[in-house]
Amino acid sequence: MDTQTDKLAQLSPFELKDELIKLASSVENRLMLNAGRGNPNFLATIPRHGFWRLGLFAMREAERSFAYLPEGVGGFPRLAGIEDRFEIYAREHAGTPGMEFLVGAVSYVRDQIGMDAAIFLYDMCEAVLGCNYPVPDRMLRSAEPIVAHYLRQEMVGAHPFTGTFDIFATEGGTAAMTYIFNTLRENRLLSPGDKIAIGMPIFTPYIEIPALNDYRLDIVNIEADPSQGWQYPASEIDKLKDPAIKAFFLVNPSNPPSVRIDHATLERIADIVKQRPDLILLTDDVYGTFADDFVSLFAVAPQNTILVYSFSKYFGATGWRLGAIAVHQDNVLDRAIAALPDDVKAELDERYASITTTPRDLKFIDRLVADSRTVALNHTAGLSTPQQVQMVLFALFALMDTPNSYKAAMKRLIRAREHALYREIGVGPTPNPDDVGYYTLLDLADLSEKAFGKPFAEWLLANVEPRSLLFELASESGVVLLPGGGFGALTPAGRVSLANLNEADYAKIGRAARALIEKYWVRFSDQKQG
Ligand SMILES: *Cc1c(COP(=O)(O)O)cnc(C)c1O
Numbered sequence: 001m002d003t004q005t006d007k008l009a010q011l012s013p014f015e016l017k018d019e020l021i022k023l024a025s026s027v028e029n030r031l032m033l034n035a036g037r038g039n040p041n042f043l044a045t046i047p048r049h050g051f052w053r054l055g056l057f058a059m060r061e062a063e064r065s066f067a068y069l070p071e072g073v074g075g076f077p078r079l080a081g082i083e084d085r086f087e088i089y090a091r092e093h094a095g096t097p098g099m100e101f102l103v104g105a106v107s108y109v110r111d112q113i114g115m116d117a118a119i120f121l122y123d124m125c126e127a128v129l130g131c132n133y134p135v136p137d138r139m140l141r142s143a144e145p146i147v148a149h150y151l152r153q154e155m156v157g158a159h160p161f162t163g164t165f166d167i168f169a170t171e172g173g174t175a176a177m178t179y180i181f182n183t184l185r186e187n188r189l190l191s192p193g194d195k196i197a198i199g200m201p202i203f204t205p206y207i208e209i210p211a212l213n214d215y216r217l218d219i220v221n222i223e224a225d226p227s228q229g230w231q232y233p234a235s236e237i238d239k240l241k242d243p244a245i246k247a248f249f250l251v252n253p254s255n256p257p258s259v260r261i262d263h264a265t266l267e268r269i270a271d272i273v274k275q276r277p278d279l280i281l282l283t284d285d286v287y288g289t290f291a292d293d294f295v296s297l298f299a300v301a302p303q304n305t306i307l308v309y310s311f312s313k314y315f316g317a318t319g320w321r322l323g324a325i326a327v328h329q330d331n332v333l334d335r336a337i338a339a340l341p342d343d344v345k346a347e348l349d350e351r352y353a354s355i356t357t358t359p360r361d362l363k364f365i366d367r368l369v370a371d372s373r374t375v376a377l378n379h380t381a382g383l384s385t386p387q388q389v390q391m392v393l394f395a396l397f398a399l400m401d402t403p404n405s406y407k408a409a410m411k412r413l414i415r416a417r418e419h420a421l422y423r424e425i426g427v428g429p430t431p432n433p434d435d436v437g438y439y440t441l442l443d444l445a446d447l448s449e450k451a452f453g454k455p456f457a458e459w460l461l462a463n464v465e466p467r468s469l470l471f472e473l474a475s476e477s478g479v480v481l482l483p484g485g486g487f488g489a490l491t492p493a494g495r496v497s498l499a500n501l502n503e504a505d506y507a508k509i510g511r512a513a514r515a516l517i518e519k520y521w522v523r524f525s526d527q528k529q530g
Helices: 003-010 013-024 046-062 082-092 099-114 117-129 144-156 174-186 203-211 234-241 262-275 332-338 343-353 363-373 385-399 405-425 446-450 452-462 466-477 503-529
Strands: 166-168 195-202 216-225 243-250 280-284 305-312 325-327 439-443 493-497
Touching: 003 166, 003 343, 013 503, 046 082, 046 099, 046 117, 082 099, 082 117, 099 117, 099 144, 099 385, 117 385, 144 166, 144 174, 144 305, 144 385, 166 174, 166 363, 166 385, 174 203, 174 280, 174 305, 174 325, 203 216, 203 243, 216 234, 216 243, 234 243, 234 262, 234 332, 243 332, 280 332, 325 363, 332 363, 343 503, 385 405, 405 439, 405 503, 439 446, 446 452, 446 493, 452 503, 466 493
Parallel strands: 195 216, 195 243, 243 280, 280 305
Antiparallel strands: 166 325, 305 325, 439 493
16 A cells, blocks of 8 residues: 555545545546535425415514504514415415415314414414524424424334324434434433444444544444345344443434345344333434335334434435434433432532423423523524424425325435446446435445456455545546445445436446446456466
8 A cells, every 4th residue: 555545544534525526626627526415406395485485474474563664663473363364365376386385284284283273374474584582492382293293204104103202403413413412421321431332334423423522432333234235233233232332323224325224123123122221222314204114213112212303305405404303202311310320410400400490300302402502591592493484394395295206206316316327337236125325335346246257356355445446536537426434334435425416427427437447357357367
């Protein structure tokens, strides 16, 4: 290995990506293709039309007050008669973008969810105008049941589920992660030196945060096996039987392999939780909506699981910053807090004394909310109210789409891109029923073996540093892939996001990968002859 590749091996995946971008954009008049980005290049239009239409209706409500003041002063919406005024507005604006969706949404909320339509409309108008602090701070009363229905549909589906869960609306899934790590530590559910298990490969922050000085957690890897379609082997899952492991953090479906945990593994984890009722599970299921009939660990082990969900990917809404934390009302976290030693409880009484006279009754999820504003600023906690409106409209859009046509469109879009990519390479990954296809790991060893046989693939692995293949793709073809290895994957692979570019671009990436493999094939053949 020369010093250049040595240096590259030291870089973090995100630093490496920056280097790749530099190389890929170094040739003038060549288009860079950056398939490293997870940010979707599509977005859901209908619930956004609904947002703007609702905003215009809310403005009309606001301007009913103080209308005699010409300086641009309005007031709060009024509950009395709001449903009638909405009906008149809908008739006046029939056929305009978002109107039909909004009318359908109000009737869905009333008829399917069983909420009072007037209160819903009033809450949403007030929220879209952003004229009050978010109250309750955890989540608005009209927003929580709707998002709960959505999470139940997408994360639980037909799986049996008893009891109810609370939701904390957050500024995206990444804020949710920050809040959870912090509150687990503040409440001594995780302390420096404690052992946690992490499902690998994983989105790198989940490796980096626990290692930070604030946390200094001892990490046990639970490795998915590429030869078993990226499932966790039973022997890996069984590591969770160790009572020293306090929590298991995972992304499901995974990032980068984009594979969901299969039924047998979910059952195995559920069985371990029965033997270890104290085990905390933290599952980030942002990609669950891209799978058919997805079942979250939250459905399988609801009392032990903290569910993190983000609206960023499915609705093309990374800039909105919309995420949610769901916790079952009967859960292991509240039980663990109740079982803390008396001196720790006394300390926590002091911590939360400013917000309640009975701090010991404060639920884990409400501690998350308080801690998100360093407790003292609890009264200004919570996701901004217009954000909660857009979240509600995204959720209603998915709930009302009973033929699942949006989901089908999402899947068609990413699957067509994957097909275009591997069609040009000539060979593809082994079909996997649990592959969700938001990302694909372009595994150059596997593809080389499929294209030209095992001896060639072995030669390639022995003679070429995996990361240098990504550099060649960038410098020769302008193609940027994120290193699969950087996420803890053990194979020489690049992560291709299928969300970020158009189909023709994926075909170009496929051709570039094919050319790279062929270049080495020629070298290999020459060496054999020479
Ligand atoms: C993209 C992604 C998210 C989304 O985070 P936001 O802050 O909601 O944008 C969360 N978790 C994983 C694993 C992701 O890949």
